[in-house]
Amino acid sequence: MSATLGESPAAAAPAAGAPAARRGAGFGSTVAAVLRKELLVELRTLESVPAMSLFAVTTFVIFHFALNRGSVEGDLAAGVLWVTLLFAAILGVNRLFVADADQGGFDAFLLAPVDRTALLVAKVLTLLGFLVALEIVAVPAFSILLLAPPVGPALGGLAATLALGDLGVAVIGTLVAAMAVRTRARDLLGPLLTLPLFVPIVIGGVRCTAPLLELTHRSGPPARWLATLGVYDLVFGLLAFALFDFLVED
């Protein structure tokens, strides 16, 4: 089943998911079906992840010139990393629902007798996947281009911090993307809405990452800030769960 320009890959998969739901397979298989569709579309079109990764690497170069430094460490390193990741994430957020909105995927999904929250979970997992793929490229690039201390010992704590931060970014990004995609100024509203909501994630993320990237006296991420990230993720997860239905009603 090749995706021609006329055929909408977004509409095709819910049709495949609908028979599964009619068989009474429920929430989990709906999520799996939509997730599979999203990842297949991404693999086929290579729209989001390469652009996000390239953006991140280019941004590191820009930071080199903007900060006029050959290497960064500690607070500054954490800041550069998180800012770059967040702005690259916004690129992914912008594209998240575009295919569905433009090609009628929403309607197909709504007609199927499935729980709409499944769409939310699937999209969050998709964005999460994109972010992980982004970081697989961005973190090594960062450690090569700009990071002063070696990244090896930091990887464990970094992975934990990035996981928590990515979850928050994914939830907020999906919620905002669903809000912004069917407005007239979707590319403008998306970033405007997400950036203030990202601030606590930036705060928590940088506070966790900075000790990991010190040249001397390296230490692990403070538990207090990891907990803050976790709580923020939880609250927004619940919020998104409660509110998403209202966004995709029609």
Add this chain to the structure above:
Amino acid sequence: MSSRPYGNGLRALSFATVAAITGALALVFFYAPLEAEQGFLQKIFYVHVPLAIVSLCGFVLGGLLAIQHLRTRDPRWDMRSYVAIHIALIFGLGTLITGSIWAKGSWGHWWVWNEPTLVSFLIVWLLYATYQPLRFAIEDPERQARYASVFAVTAGAFVPLNFIAVRMSTSYLHPRTLSSTSNLPGPMALTFLISLLAITLLYATLCKYELTAKHTRAQVRALRRRLSGETAPARGRSAAPVALPDGAMPAAPGETLGARFGAGSAPGTAG
């Protein structure tokens, strides 16, 4: 059966506001003692902090009203939510400006980053500044109201979280004199409370005023439509929600918007 006018009680409310504001100003300048550290400059506290508190409560109130809208789908709740947020945004701008003036007087800079309340306020304000562009960008009134309500609830939940996060992140090297409301001596506490009351009443008055004005405009539009026998529902370009009064009957069976509003609205409980 038309809805109870929003303007009921507006006169009494505005008189109460005038009394409170006059009383507060008198207390601030004639009764409250000069503070030891900051001297006369500290008087800004009595206008800046109440503006901040009322503004934040207004944002959260907007979120609560939005929840009501999502639950009942009555467009009047959406209108109230919109007004609450709109006026809170204006009060928020006042907070930022007065806070900046205070910072300039205290530390010589128009902005300081070590004042967590002011910083988190800026973030919240930047978020709510997107509320009206969001509404502007959606043309279908029902979807506009729905999306705006989702935004209002999200942002309303974000306010306390953001405050906690920013406060946690600020180092306490500098004393936070801008927002120290604890340990106020008696006369200052009284002055502060009356100022807070005055700003709260001002907020309520402005909200009621705006709701009355919107409702009046909606009634004029409904009247115009009925007189000219139009069947198309009103589509304003502005961000203001279109709310039909209860008694407005659809001009023709095809007016789905009126039917939807008519079915969704409950009688009574206005203002």
Add this chain to the structure above:
Amino acid sequence: MLLAELPALPLHTAGKYVAAAYIVLFAMVLVYVAIMAVRMSRTERELGELLEQLDRDGREPSGGDAAARRSPGAVE
């Protein structure tokens, strides 16, 4: 009892800042009143038009639409 023996800023400087802050509040309310006044005059004008239209309809029972079409989109 808190009395300032040496205020942080000289009174004439501090006074300007305090005055500026309170003027901000005052200006906010006045700008709002001005905006509402503009809206109200627009509503007054619309109501006047509707009354005229009603008068005209009294004389020509069938010609209501022409007046409506003159300003169909004037909702704001």
